[in-house]
Amino acid sequence: MDKKVLLKIYLISFSFLLIFSCNKDYYSVGIEIFEQQFVDLKTKTFPVYSYQQSLDKVQTNNISSVQLGTFSDDFFGRTNSSFVSQLDVFSLQTFGDFNQDQENEGSLTDIRVINEEEQLTGVYLDLPFFNNTNDTDGDGVIDIYDSDPTNPESDSDNDGLTDIIESRAGLDPLSSDSDNDGISDPDDDDNSNYNSESQVYEIDSVFGNRNASFDLKVYQLTYYLSTLDPNNNFESTKEYFSNDNFYEKGFYGKILHDDTVSLNFDEIPVLYTEDDPTTDPDELTQVNYFETPRIRIPLDILFFQRYIMNLEGSDKLINQANFNNYFNGIIVKAENFSDDLFMSLDISNAKVVLEYDYNFYNTNGTDDVSDDLIERKKKVNSIPLGGVTYNLYEHTGFNQIINEEVEASNDNIHSEKIYLNGTKFVSKLKLFSDDNSISSDLREFKARDVLINEANLVLHLDNNIHESNYEFLPKRLYVYSYKDGLPIEDYNKDFSINYSATAVNANKFLFGGILQYDSNNLPTSYKFNITNHISNIVRYDSLNVDLGLTTTSNIEDISLKNGYFGNQERVYLPSPSITLPFPAAIIGSNPNQADISKKLKLEVIYTEY
Numbered sequence: 001m002d003k004k005v006l007l008k009i010y011l012i013s014f015s016f017l018l019i020f021s022c023n024k025d026y027y028s029v030g031i032e033i034f035e036q037q038f039v040d041l042k043t044k045t046f047p048v049y050s051y052q053q054s055l056d057k058v059q060t061n062n063i064s065s066v067q068l069g070t071f072s073d074d075f076f077g078r079t080n081s082s083f084v085s086q087l088d089v090f091s092l093q094t095f096g097d098f099n100q101d102q103e104n105e106g107s108l109t110d111i112r113v114i115n116e117e118e119q120l121t122g123v124y125l126d127l128p129f130f131n132n133t134n135d136t137d138g139d140g141v142i143d144i145y146d147s148d149p150t151n152p153e154s155d156s157d158n159d160g161l162t163d164i165i166e167s168r169a170g171l172d173p174l175s176s177d178s179d180n181d182g183i184s185d186p187d188d189d190d191n192s193n194y195n196s197e198s199q200v201y202e203i204d205s206v207f208g209n210r211n212a213s214f215d216l217k218v219y220q221l222t223y224y225l226s227t228l229d230p231n232n233n234f235e236s237t238k239e240y241f242s243n244d245n246f247y248e249k250g251f252y253g254k255i256l257h258d259d260t261v262s263l264n265f266d267e268i269p270v271l272y273t274e275d276d277p278t279t280d281p282d283e284l285t286q287v288n289y290f291e292t293p294r295i296r297i298p299l300d301i302l303f304f305q306r307y308i309m310n311l312e313g314s315d316k317l318i319n320q321a322n323f324n325n326y327f328n329g330i331i332v333k334a335e336n337f338s339d340d341l342f343m344s345l346d347i348s349n350a351k352v353v354l355e356y357d358y359n360f361y362n363t364n365g366t367d368d369v370s371d372d373l374i375e376r377k378k379k380v381n382s383i384p385l386g387g388v389t390y391n392l393y394e395h396t397g398f399n400q401i402i403n404e405e406v407e408a409s410n411d412n413i414h415s416e417k418i419y420l421n422g423t424k425f426v427s428k429l430k431l432f433s434d435d436n437s438i439s440s441d442l443r444e445f446k447a448r449d450v451l452i453n454e455a456n457l458v459l460h461l462d463n464n465i466h467e468s469n470y471e472f473l474p475k476r477l478y479v480y481s482y483k484d485g486l487p488i489e490d491y492n493k494d495f496s497i498n499y500s501a502t503a504v505n506a507n508k509f510l511f512g513g514i515l516q517y518d519s520n521n522l523p524t525s526y527k528f529n530i531t532n533h534i535s536n537i538v539r540y541d542s543l544n545v546d547l548g549l550t551t552t553s554n555i556e557d558i559s560l561k562n563g564y565f566g567n568q569e570r571v572y573l574p575s576p577s578i579t580l581p582f583p584a585a586i587i588g589s590n591p592n593q594a595d596i597s598k599k600l601k602l603e604v605i606y607t608e609y
Helices: 003-021 035-039 100-105 163-168 301-307 320-326 401-410 440-447 531-540 593-598
Strands: 041-058 066-073 077-087 119-128 130-132 202-204 206-208 213-221 252-262 268-271 287-291 294-298 330-335 341-345 351-362 373-396 417-420 425-431 450-460 477-481 512-517 523-529 547-551 560-565 570-574 584-587 601-608
Touching: 041 401, 041 417, 041 440, 041 570, 066 206, 066 330, 066 373, 119 301, 119 330, 213 294, 252 294, 401 417, 417 425, 417 547, 440 531, 450 531, 450 584, 477 512, 477 523, 547 570
Parallel strands: none
Antiparallel strands: 041 425, 041 560, 041 601, 066 077, 066 341, 077 330, 077 373, 119 294, 119 351, 130 202, 206 341, 213 252, 213 330, 268 287, 351 373, 417 584, 425 547, 450 523, 450 601, 477 547, 512 523, 560 570
């Protein structure tokens, strides 16, 4: 190709990357760009040494979501997840309209203060799904269901009315007959039976067969979960781990729910609890608002009547510390799945809902007591899940080849494959040499006057293991400083943002680690751009630190959790690596002959001057 044409291509490409990186020397690493740099590009490949590690347990308390479900893989075996949580009692000081002290003492000035005799009519555990309502064109139809997400004049239900017109008119843009009365919307003069407050959601973080059924069990926890660590004189937060299975240890009491369930992704209508007698229809039959899609399961009413409702005003409910000592929490387990189904649930909005009736003194708005009456009124209180919450993970049936790789790595033999699963398997990478020394290859390269334009860490999938089962394949991997868990410089210098409404875990795309696909849309590899990290080693004698390699569900989250190997050696783990524990098998640094072309490697593109 003509050198001038090639030069233009490189200049255009560099300009594009320069804009997105927001960093003038992202690729030049401080040396001014000059024309010859793009004419005499050279490529050199350096070795990368991989070592397989197996985790005995990982810290899972107080993460952004809880996991519930199961998935299986022919090679990685089966992963089951359940969770344990305390309840947050801050909102339970009063049931009905008056607190228990007021009910007991009565009032000389307010005749309405009576014994309310609260009685539960329903108790539910609400576990919301993660969902989104991304609507790029603002026409009232979320992008996933919009026939044209960029055009508010699109007609997604093909009834002759545009989406935005139907939304503004209080109709359903996704149904040609909003109120289901047999008359199409353009011809219907009365759609009052349709509730325009209803929404359609895209459910995130539910994987596998959404039609699968399973047994869901909720137990009373009988083990006290301390917030502070007694082993550190209560001066630090106590850690809870993926193997702290208090159910298996026998720390459970009353069964609060035990039944087979299937998922429902519809909104949950919440009715009014009070009727206005001056209006029709009866508000008690009308929808007040909608809860987002969730798992909602009934809990034992008599248990919560005795343990919660009847203790209004008691010391056991007066503060969180007392309550945690009295009611330790709940264990939520799912088993006997008809098919693989794994859910990441929004724990920050999870709650126990208490529906009850109570005595209400109705004065009918007059001072004349002759028309007063005591009636039963409905009300709802909720107890958020909070305090200590953590996940349990069980890994069974994985191929023993992984353990053989772990044993070999312990003997400093670099691995044939890399096996990743954020809650069980991670990898350590060494660049240039397997003992952190300056290899002869690196020493020779450092002695030359080179400008590193780009350095890529390339990791190829082992498609013999994954074959056609790609649903649970991690969409992104993450490399970091193994010793302290901190990001490397290329992560910190990458401010690129994917503004697509449907993009998840897609920012910092210059740094990379995103799953790559071929022309047939089949996954092939992961790639990281670590140009700054390599340049610092080559040109500035920075330490050639070991790198950790794991999965991530949120590239923006660099918070750390502790993990422990079988010998109880501690390792720092990025928190997002344990929120979706899906596996990946990658060709390592010591592959067999059939995989030699996919060997783990570091590609350096440079200019010599």
